[in-house]
Amino acid sequence: MLDFIIGYLRRVGLTFQRPQTTSAEMVPDEAQLRIVIVGAGLSGLATAISCAMAGHTVVVIEQAKELAEVGAGLQITPNASRLFQHWQLPSSLYASAAEPTALTVHKYTGQTLAHSPSFHTTIRAKYTSPFIDLHRVDLQQALYARAKALGVTFHLDERVDSLDFATTTVRTVSGRAVPGDLIVAADGLWSRCRECFLGRKDDPLPTGDLAYRIVLRAEDIRDEKLRTWVENPECHFWIGPGAHAVGYSMRGGSMYNLVLLVPDNLPPGVARQVGSVEEMRGLFEGWDPVLNQFLSYVDSVDKWKLMHHAEMETWVNEKSNLVFIGDACHPMLPYLAQGANSSLEDGAVLGGLLGYMKTKSQLPEILRLYESMRKSRGEAIVKETFKQRNDFHMCDGPEQERRDHIFLSQLGKEIKGAFPSRWTCPEVQPWLYGYDALKEVEKAVRLHPEVFSKVTPNL
Numbered sequence: 001m002l003d004f005i006i007g008y009l010r011r012v013g014l015t016f017q018r019p020q021t022t023s024a025e026m027v028p029d030e031a032q033l034r035i036v037i038v039g040a041g042l043s044g045l046a047t048a049i050s051c052a053m054a055g056h057t058v059v060v061i062e063q064a065k066e067l068a069e070v071g072a073g074l075q076i077t078p079n080a081s082r083l084f085q086h087w088q089l090p091s092s093l094y095a096s097a098a099e100p101t102a103l104t105v106h107k108y109t110g111q112t113l114a115h116s117p118s119f120h121t122t123i124r125a126k127y128t129s130p131f132i133d134l135h136r137v138d139l140q141q142a143l144y145a146r147a148k149a150l151g152v153t154f155h156l157d158e159r160v161d162s163l164d165f166a167t168t169t170v171r172t173v174s175g176r177a178v179p180g181d182l183i184v185a186a187d188g189l190w191s192r193c194r195e196c197f198l199g200r201k202d203d204p205l206p207t208g209d210l211a212y213r214i215v216l217r218a219e220d221i222r223d224e225k226l227r228t229w230v231e232n233p234e235c236h237f238w239i240g241p242g243a244h245a246v247g248y249s250m251r252g253g254s255m256y257n258l259v260l261l262v263p264d265n266l267p268p269g270v271a272r273q274v275g276s277v278e279e280m281r282g283l284f285e286g287w288d289p290v291l292n293q294f295l296s297y298v299d300s301v302d303k304w305k306l307m308h309h310a311e312m313e314t315w316v317n318e319k320s321n322l323v324f325i326g327d328a329c330h331p332m333l334p335y336l337a338q339g340a341n342s343s344l345e346d347g348a349v350l351g352g353l354l355g356y357m358k359t360k361s362q363l364p365e366i367l368r369l370y371e372s373m374r375k376s377r378g379e380a381i382v383k384e385t386f387k388q389r390n391d392f393h394m395c396d397g398p399e400q401e402r403r404d405h406i407f408l409s410q411l412g413k414e415i416k417g418a419f420p421s422r423w424t425c426p427e428v429q430p431w432l433y434g435y436d437a438l439k440e441v442e443k444a445v446r447l448h449p450e451v452f453s454k455v456t457p458n459l
Contacts, residue, residue: 027055031357034059036170036180038160038193040067042136043326043343044186045143049087050351052150059178060152061170063159067137067144072213073250073257074134075235075337078127079435080344086438093142097132098233098249105407105421108240110288113407114415116424119235127433133233133248135215135255136340160187163196168321181360182367183322184350189307191328197317204307206268207333209389211304212260212280216297218253226293230256237421238291239392243283245291258294259334260284261389266305275303306333311379315371320364323371325350330378333385335392336422338432342381345437346374352441356452365451369444381432384422391420 033056037044040062048058076097084093105114116122123131148154158172169179185193189204218230229236233249243262250257262283266273281295308331315324326343333339353366394400403420410416419425422432445452 027355027357028359031359031362032056033182033354033357033360033363034180035182035184035354036061036168036178037184037186038170039186039188039326039328040064040140040144040154040156041186041188041326041343042140042143042340043188043328043347044184045140045147046083046087046344046347047184047186047325047350048147048152048347049143049150050347051354052147052152052351053087054351054355056354058147058150058152059180060147060154061158061160061172061178062154062156065157067140067156072136072215072259073248074136074139074340075248076132076134076139077337077341078123078129078131078433079437080341081132082127082129082436083344083348083438086348087143087146089142089146093134093138094132096138096251097134098251098253099130099132100233100235100248102234103236103423104234105237105239105423106288107404108238108244108284108287110238110290112411113239113404114411114419114421114424123433126430131433133235133250133257135250135257138251139340160192160196163193163322165317165319165321168319181321182363185322185324185328186326188327189309189331191324193322194309194312194324194328197322197324202309204309204331206264207306207308208264209261209306209333210264210266211306211334212258212262212275212301213304214258214260214295214298214301215250216256216258216294218255221256221297223293226290226297229290230254235423237392237423238288239394240287241395242393244392245284245287247291247294256294261306261335261393264305266303271305271307273303275301277301307331308333308382311382315375316364316367320367323350323367325374329375330382332382333389335385335388336381336432338381338385341432342378345435346378348437349374349441352438353444356441356445358452362451369448369451373440373444377435384428388422 035051035056035058037048037060040060048060052058099120101120103116103119107113161173162171169177171177185191187193195202218227221227230249231253233253235248238245245260247258277298280301312329315329325346350370353370394403406420415426418427422428
């Protein structure tokens with residue numbers, strides 16, 4: 001009932017702050033850690049908030065000079081959006097979001113293969129939390145502001161040089177030394193922490209795909225039909241031979257985010273490059289006229305190589321003073337929009353578990369428990385993204401025809417069984433969206449009393 005009241009108040013423009021309980025008061029002085037987080041991306045900020053709410057001292061080291069407007073859209077699914085209220089993120093974040101009212105999968109020709117009307121209400125009813133589309137910077141700034149309000153210290157414009165595991169110290173290129181009790185590697189795909197841990201260079205591997213990321217403003221779109229698409233948020237996919245596109249609104253329907261996923265033709269060693277608008281449009285020649293109309297408004301574009309890493313053997317070092325989260329340990333293709341969502345889950349689980357500490361001597365077991373809870377799920381999602389790529393990128397032929405038959409045989413009906421679009425698949429969607437990091441922490445604490453019982457502290 002409380003969720004219903006909060007939802008109603010938001011819809012009429014009012015806000016209500018749910019009473020918050022945090023685990024900070026459960027952490028006694030002798031268990032309070034100094035946690036050094038490397039990276040102020042979504043995973044690092046989520047971990048900073050979660051650990052600070054648990055009562056620990058948190059320092060974040062970030063190589064960027066400022067957390068500026070970079071990137072483009074994010075699709076935040078219920079497994080992550082349900083964390084925002086717990087973290088007490090500002091209500092203004094919701095005002096900057098767009099909640100898609102429908103989700104449609106089109107064949108590249110424009111034919112509708114799947115359509116989920118009332119997507120927003122269905123998602124809220126199933127998972128008690130919304131599916132929202134945001135600009136990445138809006139979420140990053142909200143997390144950053146909340147972390148600072150909790151007393152988190154930030155050192156910007158600092159690039160990590162080395163990690164001293166003997167003293168749990170992060171050393172930067174500028175000469176700064178930041179000591180702590182635990183180092184959290186949240187430094188993404190090109191993780192320096194990962195290289196320090198492995199003792200070797202560990203560049204990510206190409207996946208064979210690249211992304212064109214495009215943001216259009218509704219005010220710049222002259223075509224009335226297209227502008228209506230932007231101002232009335234829905235989510236659209238176009239799937240075709242070797243490629244697919246996804247489009248959705250942001251910032252209350254004032255902006256439109258388009259991502260085009262195509263075969264990688266960037267040179268080896270080049271992760272990002274200015275792209276050719278003509279080349280981009282040529283890749284989608286013959287596709288749905290609506291998609292091509294959107295592309296006609298693009299005047300510049302960048303190409304981003306999509307990369308991944310092989311699975312890590314462990315996310316925790318032998319001394320139990322280094323732990324990995326987010327893209328530093330499980331980078332994901334964007335085909336299920338779970339890279340950001342899973343990183344937020346990581347931060348919530350790690351901070352949640354650390355909120356139940358009684359003494360610092362429990363840290364090794366807690367980190368291993370975090371790894372056992374998160375590693376298998378993260379790696380399973382990675383594998384599922386590659387499966388989604390296969391189902392969305394089929395070339396015309398018998399396999400594609402079988403796929404389309406599954407789509408069309410359930411169009412307008414309740415979907416049953418395995419489904420080519422995992423976004424609405426009744427088997428995959430609940431596994432992704434139904435995950436509740438906070439409840440998983442509570443369950444883990446109940447199931448592992450031996451980890452959280454008070455033990456003699458290290459002297």
